[in-house]
Amino acid sequence: MNVELGKTSQPIGKKHSPLNRIYNFLLPLFANKKATVGMIIFLVFVLAAIFEPWIAPYDPNAAIFPPSQAPTAEHIFGTTNTGKDVFSQFIYGARSTIVVGFGAGILTTIIGLTIGLISGFAGRIVDSILGFVTNLFLVVPGLALLIVIEAYLENASPYMNGLIIALTGWAWGARVFRSMTFSLGSRDYVTAAKLSGESNLRVMFTQIAPNMVSVIASNIMYASLAAILADSGLAFLGLESVSSVSWGTMLYWAKGSGALLNGSWWWFLPPGIGIALVGMSLVLMNFAVDQITNPRLRQQIRRKHNG
């Protein structure tokens, strides 16, 4: 009976090759134009960050070229006032900016998720303690705290910056995850899982967390964006080791050397646009997150594409 019904549902069980799985998983990214654009931009920067020694034509710290040159064929982004190649600095800066941004974004999300799940699930006393700590981190002005810590540490490396950003910025995520855990935790399937003998820890991570994947992914994207902006901001203020190469420090040197005044636009525009583009790519990719993580939406897209 119901042969007709069988036809409409997708034979997902039949395609098991890993390539097909990856294709099916990523299909939504290609099905959504905004997300495709975002992913292409993002991939360009990631590739640049991975292959920087091959892409960058010169050592970013070698001050051996004619200073303050406008872009030429040899120096496509021109040179700084001390004779460093801006393009090479831009490529090297991509790595530290992306690693710091994403590292901090993921770390923030992990901290926020853990605290959110526990306080949403563990009961009143634990919840009120964790809630208090979360609120504390919410009301402390983030950038001011960062500046104080940075000033105390003096010349922190970009990675240290990322760590500090993550440790101070998890509270928003924790709030969101906590309220989601509350709402998902009262669903019948969670109760049913407990009745099936699953322990609280198992319920948290195998029943509740998978239903939050889209929020987790969004949180990573936005936290990364915030981390990139915070890191660049700190570096721009000179609160990062000025000898490191990142887009923030490029801006710091450009401003300190009066690039804005004497019209060396090729120096401060690339890092500024770089930050804007990476940020935009994250926001654009976020449009497809729901479609990747929701099995129902995922299948609708697959149905459209496969016939």
Place this chain on the structure above:
Amino acid sequence: MENQLVEVDQLKIRFPVRDGKRKSYITPVDHVSFTIRKGEVLALVGESGSGKSTIGRTLVRILDPTEGSISVEGQNINHIKGRELRKYRGKAQMIFQDPFGSLNPVRTVEKHVTFPLKKYRGCRGAELDKEIDSLFKRVGLTPVSEMRKKYPHELSGGQRQRLAIARTLAANPKFMVADEPTSMLDVSIRAGILELLNELKHDMNLSYLYITHDLASARYFGDRIMVMYGGKVMEIAESKTLIQKPLHPYTQLLLAATPGSSSELELSSLSNEAPDLSEGRQGCPFAHRCPLATNICKEEMPPLEGTAESEHFVACHHAGGDFKEAFNLIQ
């Protein structure tokens, strides 16, 4: 009485409610006692606010009892915790009203039963595979190979409820709480689910607490029917007896209101007041709606009385009074 599986004695469940700044308590279940035999279906009938779902959830210990005792196979389960509680849940399972809400939307169909199969039956590898196969066949989720990798949203309402039943069976239970298992399903599907539950009862000697608001299905599926109102038991009797010779005025009202009862009672101006659940309430909860009520009804809760051989127990000062006449008089 060694064939009693579940014995509930003077069960009381209390919840705090916050009314502005004052904290007070409601008792949705107030001194309720009943038993369920092995292989028996006790149908629990009542309206919203009667406490029927609260009892169901307490029996599987999603909620904790405040007073009284619940024992299953002689073991008191009032305060068991941790490992012991998880072991108990292998014995006592629950089917929920909303089949979609009780399934995890991001899990495939087979994933829903693998954990309990591993945990309660110790199945691994090929054996696990075989067990899933026979379990799905047992509940009518066929063709099995096609079903296994589907997600809940790809199933029809009836199939979802069948999967929920398969999940409870995976734990190898002796006793099941079925909380309105068919009320959210299409009419044509309901009978099939009830039939399945009935078959399982006979094949596996399962006992059920079947919670419903529908007397007709309670009569079909239940061996005995217990009627509750405002947290108290009004009447318990064998299904047929309760439908044909109801003694409590509330049971009579419920019967008259059920579509298909061809009752002549005119209820158009009946008050729809909800029962009072506050702690320390007095008298019979149905008194303010009851046409037979006298002063004593408002002051004193009548005890549940009857004879053991007839198995017909009723809690009413005026049990067996002419309800219809009284009702039409006060209208």
Place this chain on the structure above:
Amino acid sequence: MDKNEPVLELDDVSVSYDSPAGAVQAVNHVSMKIYPNTIVGLVGESGSGKSTLANAIMHLLKGNARLTSGKVKVMGQDIYSMGDKELRQFRWNRMSMVFQSAMNALNPVLNVEAQMVDTLRSHRKGMSYKAARKRSRELLELVSIDSKYLRAFPHELSGGMRQRIVIAIAVALEPDLVIMDEPTTALDVVVQRSILDKIRDLQKTQKFAILLISHDFSLVTELCSSVAIMYAGRLIEKAHSETLDTEESHHPYTQGLMRAIPKLTADDVVIEGIPGNPPDLVDLPVGCAYHPRCPFAYENCRSLRPELHEVRDGLVECHLYEKSGS
């Protein structure tokens, strides 16, 4: 008004909408008439198109649903050729609707009186505020609610009271047709019964026609004189409700439903479910949509769509009744 003029006339009505999985024909060439002073039941499962049909009659189709064929006439007037303003006036004066969820139908920030006065005055030009208030009081009395509740807000009322108020608002302007979409589904049995009795009382005194939509067969047969049954968007049977209990010659789906409902008072209760599941509207079976679940299906059912055949004084859309009705 001529007694034999139908209040509602549906002629070949089809409604379809787009879904991510493809076009869905929710209502498929439905024709029916409802005469004054009658209660007609419309029964079907989820996805049968019964609620979509109700919305189509009210010209309240939501989302991308649209009327693809046919005419809807209420009191002889074509609903779909009216302008917006005309339609708005027509809607509450001549036809009204009671929705399943009373909570959603009432405005949570207005008290009962304000909502009633609003409805009355926006549809009756020239009705004074005072007159509207007086009428609201009468309407509450009509549905057996104490007038002290005029000042109450929806959340302060019980579900049954809210539904009574929604019904009072629906009949406030003395319409000729009231469509009730599962008016008591979310309510307790006793409350449900008291509201149905109230509806019956009101209908007797005000003599409007009711189209009562429900999934509950026993409820509909108790209240309605005739019943229309929908399956997969098609009207598959029209019958007098008393014949449902007594006669055997119905659509196999109707027979199946009757067997699937446990009877309260019968001596012996045996019920039997209908195998299979309701069909997927995106991908309907060829021929009769019910054939995969039908115990009597033969070749014709799998290839040819049946037509409506006269059986007694009703209609059944089934190949079994091809010759002359059994």
